[in-house]
Amino acid sequence: MATRFLRQLTGARQPVAAGPDPSAGAPPAPAAVSPPDGVLPDGVLADGVLADGEPAAAVRVRGLTRAFGTRAVLDQLDLTVAPGEFVALLGRSGSGKSTLLRILGGFDDDVTGDVLVARRRAIVFQEPRLLPWERALGNVVLGLRGSDVASRGRAALAEVGLAGREKSWPVTLSGGEAQRVALARALVREPDLVMLDEPFGALDALTRIRMHALLQELCRRHRPAVLFVTHDVDEAILLADRILVLTEGRLAFQAAVDLPAPRLRTDPAFADLRSRLLAELGVQELAAATG
Numbered sequence: 543m544a545t546r547f548l549r550q551l552t553g554a555r556q557p558v559a560a561g562p563d564p565s566a567g568a569p570p571a572p573a574a575v576s577p578p579d580g581v582l583p584d585g586v587l588a589d590g591v592l593a594d595g596e597p598a599a600a601v602r603v604r605g606l607t608r609a610f611g612t613r614a615v616l617d618q619l620d621l622t623v624a625p626g627e628f629v630a631l632l633g634r635s636g637s638g639k640s641t642l643l644r645i646l647g648g649f650d651d652d653v654t655g656d657v658l659v660a661r662r663r664a665i666v667f668q669e670p671r672l673l674p675w676e677r678a679l680g681n682v683v684l685g686l687r688g689s690d691v692a693s694r695g696r697a698a699l700a701e702v703g704l705a706g707r708e709k710s711w712p713v714t715l716s717g718g719e720a721q722r723v724a725l726a727r728a729l730v731r732e733p734d735l736v737m738l739d740e741p742f743g744a745l746d747a748l749t750r751i752r753m754h755a756l757l758q759e760l761c762r763r764h765r766p767a768v769l770f771v772t773h774d775v776d777e778a779i780l781l782a783d784r785i786l787v788l789t790e791g792r793l794a795f796q797a798a799v800d801l802p803a804p805r806l807r808t809d810p811a812f813a814d815l816r817s818r819l820l821a822e823l824g825v826q827e828l829a830a831a832t833g
């Protein structure tokens with residue numbers, strides 16, 4: 543498992559903004575290197591990103607800075623996500639959460655710093671982003687090749703509870719169903735890392751509860767690393783192994799969530815953690831009221 547995973551890591555440095563690419567002329571990224579278990583490829587170690595013998599990671603970011611104009615939205619940010627770990631990322635609106643996900647997804651390379659991320663990765667956004675002229679199955683397998691693509695797509699749809707809806711047009715799906723299709727589209731790619739950007743933010747409360755259960759079940763079954771962006775503190779506590787708070791461009795606070803399952807909002811430890819997180823997010827009065 544570890545070796546398979548490591549082979550999928552990209553070892554390339556992100557290009558440095560407004561400067562020469564430090565890896566120009568260097569040998570190709572070490573993604574094809576077959577390293578010993580638990581050790582990252584030589585090329586990555588030689589790049590100075592990682593200490594010797596550090597275990598594999600789904601995400602390993604060091605000193606990441608992203609500026610818009612003169613404002614550094616991400617400022618020397620460090621982040622590690624272990625294989626199979628479920629990390630929730632909290633932050634105020636405008637703190638840079640989506641910016642970070644776009645960078646990890648490979649949509650934005652105008653950065654400085656070192657970014658190492660599992661090659662097989664998928665992103666689910668708040669809006670399902672389905673192509674209206676493709677049916678549900680067509681949306682799930684979009685861009686995939688191979689003779690078994692349709693059966694893989696059908697299996698993914700079945701996993702998210704949409705067996706029999708392969709031929710449905712997006713316009714006929716409810717918000718929750720459309721987001722299930724988006725989850726299936728991520729799942730069918732068998733990602734080592736799934737990034738979700740406020741994926742349930744537009745859904746009603748009941749649908750959101752069902753989607754939490756579905757996501758937990760999919761994670762139990764497939765064990766991807768997950769980076770889950772939300773502004774909902776309770777959602778983060780319900781789902782995550784670890785919660786990070788993005789403040790002023792850095793991950794200034796983190797908390798491991800070691801509450802027993804099922805996690806209940808009525809548990810005093812749940813309420814304590816909520817208060818701490820709300821205080822980190824600068825919502826002191828509410829933290830006091832709920833604490």
Ligand SMILES: Nc1ncnc2c1ncn2[C@@H]1O[C@H](COP(=O)(O)OP(=O)(O)O)[C@@H](O)[C@H]1O
Nearest residue numbers: 610611615633634635636637638639640641642
């Ligand atoms: N392409 C862009 N050009 C200029 N500013 C941007 C761009 N993308 C994001 N920003 C700014 O970066 C900050 C962080 O945005 P974002 O990552 O979307 O925040 P979040 O997802 O945490 O709400 C915001 O102030 C936003 O206006």
Ligand SMILES: [Mg+2]
Nearest residue numbers: 639640641739
């Ligand atoms: Mg955002």
